[in-house]
Amino acid sequence: MTHPHATPSRRALLGGGLAFTGLGVAGLAGCMTSSTMDGDGGSLKGLVGPNDAVVAQVEAARGTPEATRTFALTARRTEIDLAGQRAATWAYGDTVPGPLLRATAGDRITVAVRNDLPQVTSVHWHGIRLRNDMDGVPGHTQEAIAADGGTFTYDFITPDPGTYFFHPHVGVQLDRGLYAPLIIDDPAESVDFDKEWVVVLDDWLDGIMGDPDTELETLRRNGSGMIGQGSEIAYPFYLVNGRPPADPETFQAAPGERVRLRIINASSDTVYRVALGGHRLKVTHKDGIPTLPKETDAIIIGMGERYDLSTTVGDGAFPLVAMAEGKSGQAYAVLRTSASAAAPPEDVQPDELTRGILWAPLLSGDDHVPRGQERAGDKADRTITIQLGVRGGRYVWTMNGKTFEEADPFVVSRDEVVRIIWQNMSHMPHPMHLHGHSFRLTDGGSWHDTVLVGPMGAVAAQFVADNPGAWMMHCHNIFHAEAGMMATLGYRA
Ligand SMILES: [Cu+2]
CATH class of the missing domain: 2.60.40.420 (Cupredoxins -  blue copper proteins)
Incomplete structure (x- = not known):
């Protein structure tokens, strides 16, 4: 890097x-x-x-919640389509990413989880400053949720607004399809936007190139001989919202609209450089928390990090590209504001990727x-x-x-x-x-x-x-x- x-x-x-x-x-x-x-x-x-x-x-000192949001998740085996290739995987329901969960800061959320996987599992609420016993770490904060039908209900207050996600905290299950966004809205939202685009990035091998457990065994067998190359796993696919570049997601907006992008890196082994062709991006939040707003052409996002970006969109069809750092390959989606514009090619590398770049240590805090x-x-x-x-x-x-x-x-x-x-x-x-x-x-x-x-x-x-x-x-x-x-x-x- x-x-x-x-x-x-x-x-x-x-x-x-x-x-x-x-x-x-x-x-x-x-x-x-x-x-x-x-x-x-x-x-x-x-x-x-x-x-x-x-x-x-x-937890009691976090206040009395105004509302309780109730959700249910089932972790189970399923099969997804990756541009025509079928991949057997594990997911929350039948989609990758799983369902977006949404609440407002200060709400209590309850999530009834059922585990129909052949392994024990748990759900970790990544980034939420929640009560310790709901953090989803087997052996530390709870018993693992038993395989083949075990259940557990998470129940906690979400004190802070922001862009989060959730995933298991067991083995390398995150590298399957077990992840989904969690958005906590701010009752005093400061960002003015017309449309919101939640962009979940993932590196994918499950059901295409073995599975993550086998991959970990391979890494252990090969030792650290590959360390220093910048990356260890060459994934067959890099996904935006569960879709590879050959079958990209298209996000629709109108020219001149202000779009808020919530970028979540749910990958297991991939750091990305992200840019939206033809646009400058304003970073407004990192890991859910406001930053001093800063304009950039591209950001670098590590695994588990989230960036909120905003931009006023032009007229046409623009590539959203997440280039896998130190690897070949990229994730790709399209922002479309014109029905007639030709979609950019899936391997396009917009100039913005090589211009100004922001990453975590270069951001500044604001008063928040x-x-x-x-x-x-x-x-x-x-x-x-x-x-x-x-x-x-x-x-x-x-x-x-x-x-x-x-x-x-x-x-x-x-x-x-x-x-x-x-x-x-x-x-x-x-x-x-x-x-x-x-x-x-x-x-x-x-x-x-x-x-x-x-x-x-x-x-x-x-x-x-x-x-x-x-x-x-x-x-x-x-x-x-x-x-x-x-x-x-x-x-x-
Ligand atoms: Cu590491």
């Missing part, structure tokens, strides 16, 4: 790698200490658990501060430094040299200001995701729940520890997470 132009104040964080060049990947593995082997993510002894009274107390995070910019009470690495020669991804199974939790105390510094010691980008919280990048950056840490780069972020519970912090490359790059962030009881 290339590094776009940075402002001097944050350049130091952006993958210059100067401070880290002395430490090769193998060198990092060499200085590991032996682990305590407590089991997955370490013991939660002495930490707040999902069923502790404080979790319900914090998520509720409870007013002190996030204060001097940190605690700093957690995390080196992201790979264990030499093997497909084993680590945080501070340890895998999820080996690591103890990172421990914070309630109400303290926590600084996290992610230092990427590898040559692959890692989109780092923290459950149940949003964090602000230091030096005036924007708010995120998932931030792309570039190859050999570093990112520093702060937040107020205001949501007690046991939370996952992990790379949103789902194969990296499964191969060890995951840890627990716990609250001292």
